[in-house]
Structures are given as structure tokens and as C-alpha cells.
Amino acid sequence: MVELSALMIELGNIITFVMVVLALNLMAGFAGIPNFGMAVFVYTGAFVVGALSVRFALLLLAVLDPATLEALLNKPSYKPYVGDMSLVEIILFKTMEPTINRTLIPELSSIISQNLVLALSVLIFTFVVAVFLGVVVGVISSYAAVRLKEDYLAIALLAFSEMMVQVFFAQTDSLAGGRYAIYAPNMWPSELSSVAAALPLGVKPELTLGLILAIGLAALTYLYAERIANSPMGRALRAMRDDEFVLSTYGRDIAAMRLRVMMIGGALAALAGVIYAMNFQPVVKATDYTRLAWTFVPWAMMIIGGMANNLGVVLGAVAIYVGRKALEFALPELFDALKAVGLVTEAAAVDVIRAVAPNIFVGVLILLMLYLRPKGLVEEMPGRTLGDKLRELKEKFSR
Amino acid sequence: MLRVESLNVGYGKFHIIFDVSFEVKERTIFTIVGPNGGGKSTLLNGIMGIATVFSGRVLYKGQDITRVPPHEKSKYGIGYTPQTDNIFPGLTVMENLMMAAYGLGESMARDRIEKVLAYYPALRRRIDAKARNLSGGERQMLAISMNLMRDPEFIILDEPTSGLAPIIAKDLLKRIVGMRDELKKTILLVEQNAKAALEVSDDAMLLVSGRSEFIGKAQALLKDEELGRKYLGVK
């Protein structure tokens, strides 16, 4: 029997992907911007949680409760790393040091949970800054998105993402851990945790809160994406994707529209990164935000669900995630069976196959989809409302 | 030699050519003229199999070639020179000619190139120039030479004189006449430059809004004052 908390974490992961795919769909599905650099947007959110929120919390603590901060940072075990640095210097430059980070974050987390003002400030800071930075990355990307044609644009965005996440952040230890994992702090005040703890779930209350927040945000994201899709802007975006020239002759400012969609998509993807790092992935590490995990898999989800169709891509996200997980779990069983028959002898191979099989599965699935059903499982339904779609689905099933 | 029987042509859903029929006799020049947008190029594309043929037939020496794909038409002895993109601009003149002789075999290719260059001496002087550096007239010469490389019996030319200075256009038309008389080719010509083309043609058709308004002797069309004034800008 699988534990409930493990199940909740998986659900949280699915919801993260749902948000990422909705953001990607806005940029690539509706606006036709081939964002092959999705990973940098998601990482931006995780970076805020792992690197910025911690520093913000410590700096705020310096104002609210200097004595506690002093006790927190002035430890003999930190001395070899910090020397005679001032507290502010330590906060800015040394908190990502793996040895310090490992002990500091759990202590900081418990301080945050005991201090309502601090907790709420950190929560608000995290979300505001993540949205802001997501918009900034969107603006930077749109610089390319406005100027380059599709294949060049795709290469440029991919390169941008890879360079920032896999080279710059992954190689710079003092910013956000670099090659080492850093821990995500708790941001929930004990007032909320105790309410969640009252639920008879038997899991950590922070996880319950995180999941509730994630579900709420994902639902809002979906409704927002639907509203954009069915607004005049959504129609203009689709028109831009299909025939940019015609649209520009009608006086629509293509550059402004591309900029806007990259800003909105960027903010949504960064929010997904926050949700993920804050609740479902205890460590933040740049090298985890690979092109495979956060660009290619979301693209697969979008293509399989059907581009420019919010409901479709959500279903695609769920299907791909579950499919990959199922493969991961089913393979050892399969291996045992093969071993019993004598077809396999190497036991160590299971781990490797578990690691590569879900990736090969997604690759093959994409190729098959591109060939057999390029429009996805759920085709684009132009300009219809959510109500229309639900009605159609109902009719489909009742038949 | 080529018979077109009540051909209906278009692209996708758009019906452009309506019930056009005509016949090109051996060793003659048949010219299709008409106002812009009248469907001249579409008709050629229909004959070549590039546009969609809704109904009707194209017979070549009595054989139905309506459904033969464009690149296989050269096997029947039909050579087609499109109006634009009819040369490889980054290749030299020699390379262009070699490509046009692709698959003919070394000695035959050399032989044909020699013949064509003898016919168009201007090209010989520019044999190693990149085709994109040729003048407009030289380009058309090269395109027609490439058409001749496979020694087709039947030649289709889509507006070869478009964009050329009048004097060069006239020279080009003279060479087309030469192709009929000296090289013994049959030529189907589409021309914007109606008066000059009709003067050298045997038969002609006037195509207006996808329908043939006149079929007959080229001289007769030239002399028809009403049609001439209305559609061809001839006084």
C-alpha cells in the first residue's frame, strides 16, 4: 500500500506540471512562440524559494528579532566558512554554503512557523518576487521572440535556458547552491499548520497546506488561461500564430502581443516553480531543472493533449505523468518476472532501465503523436467557452 | 500533338479554368494570351499536373497524360520552363546545364551542352559565371537552354519575356521561332507581351477569366480589332 503522503506529493507534482503546461500552451499553443527554454522559467520560481526567500527571511529577522538572528548565525561550526564576516555579509554570501545551509534552513523554518508576521511576509515576498522575476525572464525572452523566426527563435530560447540554468546557476555556488543542493524553507505559520494538522490525514500539515495552495493556484491558472483563450486577445493570438502578416495589416501590434504573452506565461511558469520547490521537492538544485524534465516533458504533454486547448493539455499532463510513473514502478516487477524465467541475469540493470525507460517512452510517444495525430488527442476548439466544452464532453460520454 | 479537352483546373476549392479545349499542331507555335489574372499560368500548371484538374483530359500524341506527375512528363518528351525560379542561381552556367542533363550520361551531356551553346553563344562567354549574376535576358536563355538539354519534342514556356527590355524580348522571341524552324520543336507559349508574341505565332488562344474567348490563327486574333482593343492593348 502506497503511503498517503507519497501520493499527495505525486499529486503535487502533477499539479506543477499542469501549471507549467498551461503556461507553455499560452506561449506555444496559442501564440505560436516555440519556447524550448521552459526550464529557465520554472527554475526562476524554485530559485526564489531556495535562494531569495531565505535571505529575505533572515534580513527581515534582523529587523524583527536581532537576538534570534544572532543566535542563528553566530555558531562556532560556521566560523571556518564565514570568518569575521558581518551578519549581513553572511546572509548574502554564505547561506547557500552546503554545510551552513543544511543546519540553517531547518532552524530558520521553525522560527518562521512561530512568527506569523515573518511567515506571511516571506510567503507574500516569495509569490510577488517570483511573479516579478517570471515577468522579467519573459521580457528578456521576448526580446528574441519579437525579432527571430521560428526555428532560430527556438534555438535561441533553448540556448538561453540551458546557459542560465545548467551553466550559470549550476556553476555559481554562492548564488543558489550551484553544484550542491540547497533546502527550501518552510513558510507556513503554525496557526495554519495546526488547522491542517487537525485533518485526519496522518501527513505533515505543511504538505496538506501546500497541496491546497497548489490546487487553488492551478484552478485559477486554468480559469485565467481559459479566459485569455476566449477573449479577443486569445483570438488575436491564434490569428497571429496562423497568419502574422494578415493580422499586422489589421493594425495589431505583433511585438506587443508577443511581449505580453511571454510576460504572462513567464509569471505562471515561475509560480509553478514556487509551488514545486516550496512543497513537493525539498531541495533546490539548478542541475535538476533540465531541458528534459521541464522543457521536453511539458512539450510532450502539450502535444499529446492538443496544442491551443487548455483542457487537452491538462489531460495530457496527467496522462504523461501517470504513464511515466507507472513505467517506473512496473519495470522492476517486469524485471523480476523476466529474471524468474531466466531472461535477465544482471540485477543492477533495473535502476538504469528505470531511469531511461520513462524518457524513451515520452520520446517514442511524441514521434507517434506527431505522425498519427499531430493535433493532439483533444483538437483545438476555437473560441468556445468552458461551458460549451463540458457540454460537448457530456454529450460524448452519454452517447 | 497536344490536345486539351474541356479542361477544368483550380487550386483546392478554387475553380479557375472553365472548359478550355485546344490543340497544338506539330512544329507550330501556339500562344496563349490574355489579361493578367485570366488563368494563363494556372492552365499551364493544370497541363503539367501541378494544379488540380477537376475534369477534362490532356492528350499527348494520343496518350492520356492528365495524371502523369510533373517530373515524369519529361520522359514523354515534354519540356517545361516555369516563369520564375527556373534556374539554380548559386550554380554556374555550366553547372546549371550539367544539372539539366542529369542522368543522360557523360558524352551525351557534353554533346548537348555543345549544341545548346552553339545556339546561344552569349551563354558560352559566361559559362563559369554564377547564374545569379546573369542579366535578365541571359537568365531566360539559360532557362530555355536547360529545357533543351533533354531534347524534348514539345516545349512549354511560361512568359519567357516577362521583365525583359523590349529589344531583348524581341530577340528572345526570334530564337523561339528558330527553335520551331531549325530545331523542329513544337512550342506552347504563354505570353503577356501579346502583340510581339502573336506576330511570330501560328495559332493562338485568348483566355479571359478562365474561359477561352478566341481560338484560331494568331494573325486573325491580331487583326480582330474589338478583342485586341478590349484585352490586349492593341490599337
Next chain:
Amino acid sequence: MVLPSLEFLLSSAAAGAALALLSMGITLTYMTTRVSNFAHATMAIIGAVTTLLLLDRFFAGLRDSPLYYTLFLVSPLLAAVVTGAVAVIMYVTTIRPLIKKGTGLIGLMIATLAFDIILNNLLTLFLQLTPAQTVGRLLEANVKGYLVPVSIPLVGYMYPHRLFLPILALLVGIGLHLFLTRTQFGISMRASIENPQLARIIGINVERVYLVSWFLSGATAGMAGSLLAFEMPGISPAAAYLYIVSIFAGSIVGGLNSIYGALAGGFLVGSMEAIVPVFISDVYQLVTGEYIDLLRYQRMFSFLLLILVLLVAPEGLAGIKWRGIRRG
């Protein structure tokens, strides 16, 4: 050492030569089939793995014999055959059917990404499943351990593969030039690139031209990877995910529509990646007395060059057609 040693320059030239070959290959298939092939770097890694297997199985015993250095002649050729075949398989099973279906540029790019993921993961699987005493050992070891530096007049001791890489790149460049201008098939390849429609009307088998271009692209990637194997600290299929950015950078700096441009652009990007970080940190050390390690950011330099060329200096290397790259 603000003034670089000759050996350092030669090793930088080797890195440049490898990237020149790879950028050239990616440009070739872009020119013929309009596909930006994200699986190209993985092909180089396959070439490297082929060489390592060859080294382990056949050449390790020859280490003290002069015959050992025939490795540099045999292994690029063998690697070329293997990766050329992989590229052809990729084209026939994936790219060609999708092009026939009318898949757009982005769809094709996704397809190459998907193929790359499959290929890369299969390679990982292969390396991990091969008994540890052969390939497993190579994964960890510094491959240079397999090579004995040779003494070269004026230069001193250096690893021979670094000499072979520039020579190979030069030979491939000249060979390709002769192929494209002197052979009928080569000219028909250029014709098919320029005007596939007319090429078809004329009776050129454009399909075969495309197939050969994919083989050549894969084969040159394998050659580069074969010699690059000795430059890598160890073989990791995941290294391809970053290396592909440098390859595209070289190709784009070269104009993406010119074979010679790609050779030059690749060489520029590859050697810059090796030289610039070291140069900057040397100057920094000279001025401040502190040492900073910039080499780990070396791929950033190719990225910056790529962005610079795409956005700021769209004319790129002199005289290259840039029409149709930028929008509006």
C-alpha cells in the same frame, strides 16, 4: 601566462576544429531538409563511444607499438560509418515521414528533440549494461590515460589527437568542397538545396540527395566525436545536452546557410570557448592577483556569441545571406 603557450593554442585549435566539423554537419542537413537537428551532439558522443570500444578491444594491447597511432586513422572512419548509419536511420524513420506529412518547422524540431532523447537514453543504457570491466571503466577514467604524448619539434610534448583534429577538419573541408563543386552528385546536392522544385522537374533524385546529406552529416559528427573522445574527462551522454548549444552557435555564427560559413563559425566558437575564459582569468589574475575559474563557464561564451550574432549583428560573418532569418 598572458602570452599563451603554443601547446595551449594547438589544443584550442583542436577544440575549434571539432566544433567546425560538427557545425558543418548540422548546417548541411539544415540546408537540405530545413531540419535543425538537436540529436547532432549525441551522434558525436556515439562516435566517441565507438572509438573507446575500439581502443579497449583492439588497441590497448598495442600501446608500445607505433601501430598504436593508426588508431587515429581507423577510429574516425569506423565512427563515421556508425554515426552515418544512425543519421540515416533517423532520417528514414523519423524525419522523412514527418516531412511527407507536411509537419512544420517546429514539429520537426520537436521530432529531433524526441529522437535525441531516445538516442541519448539508449546510449546511457548501452553504456551501463556493458560489463563494467570494459566500457564502465572508460566512463570514469580520464581517457587521456590511454594516450601517450608524443614529442613534436618546436611544440614539445603533446597529445597526438590534438594534431589530428585540425588536419581532419581541413581534409573534410577540402573534400567536401571538391565533392560539391567537382562531382555531378555534389552539384546536384547544391541544386536541390537551391531549388528543390526545379531539381525535381529536371529529374534529379532529390530524395537521394537528402539521404546522402544526412549520412554525411552523421558521419562527420562521428569523426569529430571520435577524436574528441580523448579531450573529454570521461564519456557522458548527458554532455550532449550542453554541447549542442555550442554546435548551433557555430552554425548560426556561420550563417546557417553556408557550409563554409559553418566551418569558420564552428572553428571560431570552439577555439574562443577554449581561449577566452583562460585569457580573461589570466588578465584578471595579473591585475588583481586573485585567481578565478572561468573555464567552467566556457559554454556561456558560445551562447553569448550566438545571441550577439542573432540579435545584434544579424549580418554575421561578412557577406552571408541573412535574409529570411529575422522577422519583419
